[in-house]
Amino acid sequence: MKKNVSLKDIANQVGVSVSLVSYVLNGHEKKMRVGEEIARQIKATAERLHYRPNQIAKSLKSKKSQTIGLIVGEIHYRFTTGIVRAIELEAKKNGYTVVIGNSHEDLGSLHELIHVLINRQVDGLIIVAAENAESEIEYLKKKEIPFVLIDRNFPSVESNFIGIDNYRIAYRAVEYLIRQGCRRIAFVNYDTTFFHLKERSRGYLEALKGQEPLLREIRKPFYEQDVAAAVRELTSPGVGCDAIFFATDTLAITGLKNLISLRVNIPEDVAFMSFDEAEAFALFQVPVTHYRQPLEEIGVSAVGMLLEEIQDGKEDGRDVKPKKWRQLYLDSTLVAGKSCRE
Amino acid sequence: MKKNVSLKDIANQVGVSVSLVSYVLNGHEKKMRVGEEIARQIKATAERLHYRPNQIAKSLKSKKSQTIGLIVGEIHYRFTTGIVRAIELEAKKNGYTVVIGNSHEDLGSLHELIHVLINRQVDGLIIVAAENAESEIEYLKKKEIPFVLIDRNFPSVESNFIGIDNYRIAYRAVEYLIRQGCRRIAFVNYDTTFFHLKERSRGYLEALKGQEPLLREIRKPFYEQDVAAAVRELTSPGVGCDAIFFATDTLAITGLKNLISLRVNIPEDVAFMSFDEAEAFALFQVPVTHYRQPLEEIGVSAVGMLLEEIQDGKEDGRDVKPKKWRQLYLDSTLVAGKSCRE
DNA sequence: CTGAAAGCGCTTACAG
DNA sequence: CTGAAAGCGCTTACAG
Numbered sequence: 001m002k003k004n005v006s007l008k009d010i011a012n013q014v015g016v017s018v019s020l021v022s023y024v025l026n027g028h029e030k031k032m033r034v035g036e037e038i039a040r041q042i043k044a045t046a047e048r049l050h051y052r053p054n055q056i057a058k059s060l061k062s063k064k065s066q067t068i069g070l071i072v073g074e075i076h077y078r079f080t081t082g083i084v085r086a087i088e089l090e091a092k093k094n095g096y097t098v099v100i101g102n103s104h105e106d107l108g109s110l111h112e113l114i115h116v117l118i119n120r121q122v123d124g125l126i127i128v129a130a131e132n133a134e135s136e137i138e139y140l141k142k143k144e145i146p147f148v149l150i151d152r153n154f155p156s157v158e159s160n161f162i163g164i165d166n167y168r169i170a171y172r173a174v175e176y177l178i179r180q181g182c183r184r185i186a187f188v189n190y191d192t193t194f195f196h197l198k199e200r201s202r203g204y205l206e207a208l209k210g211q212e213p214l215l216r217e218i219r220k221p222f223y224e225q226d227v228a229a230a231v232r233e234l235t236s237p238g239v240g241c242d243a244i245f246f247a248t249d250t251l252a253i254t255g256l257k258n259l260i261s262l263r264v265n266i267p268e269d270v271a272f273m274s275f276d277e278a279e280a281f282a283l284f285q286v287p288v289t290h291y292r293q294p295l296e297e298i299g300v301s302a303v304g305m306l307l308e309e310i311q312d313g314k315e316d317g318r319d320v321k322p323k324k325w326r327q328l329y330l331d332s333t334l335v336a337g338k339s340c341r342e
Numbered sequence: 343m344k345k346n347v348s349l350k351d352i353a354n355q356v357g358v359s360v361s362l363v364s365y366v367l368n369g370h371e372k373k374m375r376v377g378e379e380i381a382r383q384i385k386a387t388a389e390r391l392h393y394r395p396n397q398i399a400k401s402l403k404s405k406k407s408q409t410i411g412l413i414v415g416e417i418h419y420r421f422t423t424g425i426v427r428a429i430e431l432e433a434k435k436n437g438y439t440v441v442i443g444n445s446h447e448d449l450g451s452l453h454e455l456i457h458v459l460i461n462r463q464v465d466g467l468i469i470v471a472a473e474n475a476e477s478e479i480e481y482l483k484k485k486e487i488p489f490v491l492i493d494r495n496f497p498s499v500e501s502n503f504i505g506i507d508n509y510r511i512a513y514r515a516v517e518y519l520i521r522q523g524c525r526r527i528a529f530v531n532y533d534t535t536f537f538h539l540k541e542r543s544r545g546y547l548e549a550l551k552g553q554e555p556l557l558r559e560i561r562k563p564f565y566e567q568d569v570a571a572a573v574r575e576l577t578s579p580g581v582g583c584d585a586i587f588f589a590t591d592t593l594a595i596t597g598l599k600n601l602i603s604l605r606v607n608i609p610e611d612v613a614f615m616s617f618d619e620a621e622a623f624a625l626f627q628v629p630v631t632h633y634r635q636p637l638e639e640i641g642v643s644a645v646g647m648l649l650e651e652i653q654d655g656k657e658d659g660r661d662v663k664p665k666k667w668r669q670l671y672l673d674s675t676l677v678a679g680k681s682c683r684e
Numbered sequence: 685c686t687g688a689a690a691g692c693g694c695t696t697a698c699a700g
Numbered sequence: 701c702t703g704a705a706a707g708c709g710c711t712t713a714c715a716g
Contacts, residue, residue: 006709017688019689019712020685020686033685035686045713053461055463056709057708061394061691061709061710062711067462078425081418083705102392116439206463235476280624283625285627346693348693361696361705363698370696373703377701377702396693398693403695403707405708595687
């Protein structure tokens with residue numbers, strides 16, 4: 001790899017000191033009252049040599065990297081692809097670059113990534129946490145590293161958070177199904193310790209209003225076979241289930257595949273509802289009724305909150321004002337299709 | 343943000359010099375014959391203080407960051423999600439971290455990302471290039487920055503490359519359609535300067551063997567309306583088209599949506615073939631016939647090739663042996679469904 | 685207006 | 701066996 005041109009190279013060319021070059025190239029020429037002609041020469045030479053500052057050196061000195069780390073649960077989730085772009089654009093607008101890390105929903109990888117990113121001096125983190133990540137969050141708090149959780153939070157650990165009100169949306173979805181005339185509504189969720197997912201079950205259960213619950217919990221590692229089994233069971237004659245509500249897009253798609261191969265008619269035999277959106281719904285013969293998270297808004301707000309956090313961190317020094325954690329709950333919107341007998 | 347513990351902190355605690363600490367913590371205690379007891383103490387103290395080396399400082403000194411940059415065309419492509427995991431795992435196996443950048447298929451963003459990543463001292467780049475990126479590639483060559491292109495290459499610029507043989511696969515796909523009895527095969531591709539896509543058209547055209555070509559070129563920015571128009575036209579009475587072959591997964595999905603809403607029966611009315619795989623195919627009533635790229639293998643090979651490149655770069659110094667660029671063409675496999683009257 | 689110097693946290697040849 | 705010193709490329713208070 002060819003050597004990059006450094007401040008020193010420019011200084012030598014022009015015949016001035018490195019400091020002057022630094023001042024001029026950082027736009028401090030006015031403040032430092034650098035000679036006009038010299039400033040001109042420095043800029044011209046920098047241009048001619050295609051000077052690019054070494055960010056590594058810059059951030060070693062400044063303790064700031066103008067980079068934010070984004071750790072996602074899995075790169076191919078609809079949630080991820082929806083949020084990445086918003087975060088990147090918003091970050092760029094503010095002069096930050098985004099570095100993405102992929103935890104594959106694994107706590108060990110999350111731990112690893114957090115440290116890798118901190119050691120590379122990201123200025124802050126936006127995190128879609130993995131299951132049981134409480135201690136990782138505590139660590140970030142202890143080290144006073146600016147961070148914002150999105151999508152998933154932990155009731156036992158106060159922190160900055162942006163996401164949706166899972167309880168409320170699940171509740172409203174069931175109300176909607178009831179209004180469509182469904183009288184035996186099943187809910188297919190993961191068997192999980194994730195708070196945001198448990199909130200969805202809670203919303204489902206409370207909205208049932210006397211209907212007998214049909215909650216089916218799927219083991220994540222075996223989700224394909226478990227969903228298949230659940231769908232088969234729920235649509236079998238004795239059960240009388242007339243609506244299946246899936247707690248995530250992955251579950252919904254897997255469920256739909258199984259419903260298709262079982263030749264279940266939607267919505268005639270059972271109504272179908274998904275908590276999340278999925279690209280794949282477009283190829284199903286019936287428009288699928290689902291809720292849509294405000295991914296764009298989550299991303300933009302997360303960057304905003306994080307940058308404020310970074311800003312605060314800079315100012316404080318040794319102040320004693322107690323830390324204020326902020327939570328922002330946004331709303332999902334109903335996308336009414338024709339899969340619930342609308 | 344709390345100050346991180348540095349080598350100096352450890353040195354002070356133990357009462358030795360920073361150099362000793364550095365030697366021990368980097369595993370050079372044997373080579374440097376550091377006193378056993380001292381080494382023990384240093385390690386214990388590092389442990390106790392949860393020492394984590396500052397990678398920024400490390401790479402400023404070593405000129406190596408143990409990071410590779412991956413620039414993708416668009417984060418939500420099937421190609422991207424398929425390749426990211428393989429690249430991350432393979433990189434990790436070799437002690438490298440992957441930083442992902444998203445060009446959104448935009449040449450300006452690609453340019454920007456290349457520089458951002460270089461300035462952050464990535465040791466090398468794996469790039470899914472945007473259209474007309476020749477000059478960016480030339481720049482990398484000139485600067486002797488290790489890089490490997492994947493998926494897309496430029497016939498006018500020699501470089502390292504790993505991808506599939508687009509011509510050959512398109513050719514074989516058409517042969518397959520002919521064997522299924524299709525006599526009027528259309529091909530829907532982008533109107534593009536991308537070599538890999540033009541190769542697909544070339545493969546299609548040459549395999550037709552006397553059939554009159556039905557090549558439809560879609561303007562990328564208007565692909566939804568253009569695909570809709572093309573599908574409508576191709577399936578209209580006079581045309582007699584009995585098979586549509588789509589050049590990418592995005593085109594295929596958009597095409598399929600339109601075929602569905604036009605109530606075209608697949609494969610009875612027209613056969614349907616896709617050059618690439620898509621998750622969404624799973625929800626279509628008929629298993630979709632398509633080719634599958636060896637994404638895993640592309641990712642693993644790309645990391646391997648890049649690391650060799652990085653290694654070479656280190657060794658050379660001022661040698662004169664001319665640069666050898668390597669190309670690796672892998673094969674896609676046919677996934678025969680039932681959308682081509684199989 | 686300009687330059688010499690210190691320092692960010694690390695590595696590593698060199699001297700002892 | 702161990703420490704002082706130089707240097708990676710930059711920033712910035714300080715002196716003149």
